[in-house]
Amino acid sequence: MAGRAAVPEVIWARPERTGRGPKPAYTRADIAAAAVRIADAEGLDGVSMRRVAAELGCGTMSLYNYVPRKEDLYELMIDAIGAEHVIQEPSGDWRADMLRNAMETRAIMHRHTWVPRLMSGVYGFSPNSLRYLEHCLECLEPLDLPYATKTELVALLNGVVTTYTSNEIATAERTRSMPWSEEEENAVRIAYLGSQVATGAYPRLAAAFMEQSGPIDLEGVFRRALERVLDAFDPERR
Structure with missing residues (x-):
């Protein structure tokens, strides 16, 4: 499978970009937002690496440079949704x-x-x-x-x-x-x-x-x- 790591890894432990080369065209936030838009419109089954790449306007193989696995894509989506929680000062109750x-x-x-x-x-x-x-x-x-x-x-x-x-x-x-x-x-x-x-x-x-x-x-x-x-x-x- 394209982009498959040789050992288990957590997407958050992986640098979003290396110190070399040009600045990446997309951020993880861009990728997550695209995937969330697709899931909201078409359901989770509509989310694929190919579909997200098309939404971003890049090639599928290019997307694997940012997100090695579909499971990592799901994790980016859950994190994006987690930002919707309103963190209020606890009331004491x-x-x-x-x-x-x-x-x-x-x-x-x-x-x-x-x-x-x-x-x-x-x-x-x-x-x-x-x-x-x-x-x-x-x-x-x-x-x-x-x-x-x-x-x-x-x-x-x-x-x-x-x-x-x-x-x-x-x-x-x-x-x-x-x-x-x-x-x-x-x-x-x-x-x-x-x-x-x-x-x-x-x-x-x-x-x-x-x-x-x-x-x-x-x-x-x-x-x-x-x-x-x-x-x-x-x-x-x-």
Whole structure:
């Protein structure tokens, strides 16, 4: 494969340019921005080294001089998106700060619906990823727990946000592809579910549905999921 390194390497440990020769025509920021534009417009599957090179107006082999692997390109993209996190001064209320961070992460994922597919610890060492992690740990300063445990809290919270938002994005994409409205689809499914519960074969589900009055508050469900993660680490609530 073109540009394949003989040993594993991290793109951030690789000089953006050597001290010799002419100034490079593109920066990593240029490359990342081009890839993000493509992913936003066409989805992650539309991102390829060839496609990004065309967006920049250079040859594919030239792009490998800047980004040795497609995985490195993904890492540049995640770092570019990480810059959208607004780093605010912690309020002193670690729960409120972490809820705000989680909500912001969800909003970023909705702006860039391909991001959940790339959420991995593999891409967690970029400058903006480290900046965001350090910010979260600063927000958690009032919490009397080891830093390693606080790091687990951040990872678990991000995992919940990623899973929940992935489902939201998938549902929205499916709805857009249907020849009928989401309300019509839900009405048919609810009617079928009601008919099955009415058979008496699912008494516990029937009890659960009886306790539910009106439409499910999806925003409330999301917030409660986040709160329960925080509860698990909160000495005052365990």
